[in-house]
Structures are given as C-alpha cells and as structure tokens.
Amino acid sequence: MAQSAGLVLLVLACTLTYVSACTCDPMTTKQKFCNPDFASVFKIKDNGTVVGIDRVYKVEMLHQYRTTVPDSNPDAGKLYTPADSAACGVTFIRDTYYVVSGVYVKKPGQRIQMVTNKCLLQVNFPENPLETYVPPTCDPTTKQIKVDQETIF
Template identity: 45%
Template sequence: MSRSVCFALLVLAGIIPSDSACSCLFQTIQQIFCKADFAGAFRIEDNGPVIDGTRVYEVEMLAMYRTVSVKHLDTEKLYAPTAIGGGCGVIFRPDAYYIVSGYYYQNPGQLTQMRTSRCSLKIFWPHHPVPIYVPPDCDTTELEIKSDRPIVFQVK
C-alpha cells in the first residue's frame, strides 16, 4: 500500500468514533422498557463524580413505572458508564428530565444501585414528564412488575 493510503486510513480511523466495544441489539422502546429491572422518570440534579469509569449522577426520582423487587434501593443516584468505560458512555444533562430504564446492581453491604447503559431507555423531556408520559404496556403476569400504575414520588 502506498504511504498516502496508509496515512488516509490512519486519519480516518482517528476521526470515526468506535463503539465496537458496546453494541446493542435492535429493540423497540417497549422491549427495552419491559426487559428492564426498572424504568422511571428522573430529574438529573448534577453530574456527580466519576468512579472507575462510572459517573454517579445525583437524581430526583419522580415516578417509578416499572420495578422488580429489590431491597435497600438508592433512589438518589443513577450510575452510568462514561465514554472511558468501554465506549458505552451515557451522558445526562443536569437540571433536565428523563425517562430512564436499567438494571439493579448490588454490592454486598451497600445500597442497591440503579444502573443504566447505552442500550437502556433514555428519553429526554424538556419539562416534567409525569403528568403526560404514558409507559408502554408489558405483557407479564408477575405481580411485582408495575407498568400500568406509576408510583409518583413528587409532582411539581
């Protein structure tokens, strides 16, 4: 190969973002919502610290639309990988509203964490979503899963 072609490929590789470490299967919003451990409405209060490639967002939980049974849930934080953490970075804007889904992560002796990823549901809302957001219906017979009656924590 000529030097100019090698140089062009090298430049192109540096320009195109690589998300190969993080790929998501195509799923509908309903599939993403219904397969999650939790889905809720949140107001992002601030971009907290980054710990081991994970940003710890301070949040206000406004409503929980879907959840599975979990003990000792930390409802004031949302954990998301940064771009450094494998290319699966999630970025939330402070003082903004989102519908977010994800999974629970339990460390022994700590509160259960709500974690989200690039493949989870993240819908930005310009204003408080609880009065108007209608969550998808999930076909489930498990009593612990709530998707038809949201648990509202605070309506502003």
C-alpha cells in the first residue's frame, strides 16, 4: 500500500512539473513574426495589472506591420499575456518600446484582445524602433504555420 501511494505521489509530482513549465516549439524570428495574427510596435505604458489568469498592459500601438484580420477592431490600447511565466507569460518593461507578435482572442462581451506570450516575438528597444527595425519579409503565397490559442497556451 505504501509503495502504491509513493508511486501515485511520484506520478503526480512529474505531472505537476510538466504542466507548470512553459514549452515552445522551435521557431525562427521570421516564423515568430509572420505566423501569428499580428506584428506591431508598442510602447508599454504601465507595469501591467493581473486580471484573472492574464496580465494586462496598457500600451500605445505605434505601428502595425501586419495583421491577418484588418477589420477585427482589436483593443489596441491593451496587450494581454498569461500572468504566470510558467504559462509562458511575458514581463514587459514600462516606457520601453517592443516589436511584438501575437494572436487575436475574442471573448464574449469584450473587444478582441491582442495576446502574446514567450513563444512569440518580443524584441525590446530603448527608443522608438520605427526608423531602425527592419521586419522580416513574410511570403503571402506560402502557407504559414498557423499559431492558434491551443498552441500558445
């Protein structure tokens, strides 16, 4: 009986360790930029607020390099990421500029959220990168690997 209980605890410990770790499929910078729903330049305006399982940052979107859904009307003043780094959450630095890629998430009764995580692109810059950052060229004729909510979270 003690052996059985020990085995259950070992399996449970291994399962909890696996669930709590952030893992990402290997992707190039180009894939991280081109595969998700959007890639934009943001200035982070605050330290983020935890709302449920998300951390929500107030942002200023300075430029959108690409979007798969141009008429989606996302809430461009907020950027969402999992609150927990074990769930692949990102920590952004206030008053810093970032090129970020992510996906659009629609929740009932809310505007479309712009969501990112550690598996996608986040490149920070001390100053506005609009004049210096050269984005990868995305090939519109080649089917990109679709990054969906299940892949990210």
